[in-house]
Amino acid sequence: MQIRCPLCHREAAVPDDFAFRPFCSRRCKLADLGNWLDEAYTISTPLFPPDRPYSPDDPDDPDDPDGRGGGVGVH
């Protein structure tokens, strides 16, 4: 099939099961992926500061096994 590479804009004839469609070559596909990852990394970096890894507090309070602290006294 005939494709037009979205990266280098070159037309190329490739097999139907060409692994790097819609790009004309592996190099173009990897280059585009690299650009995309670069952008994603640049955007997400300020959203996920590395100094505070995900660590939720323990939801089960070991000092209150009956759940009395929940305010659901049925006495």
Ligand SMILES: [Zn+2]
């Ligand atoms: Zn290309």
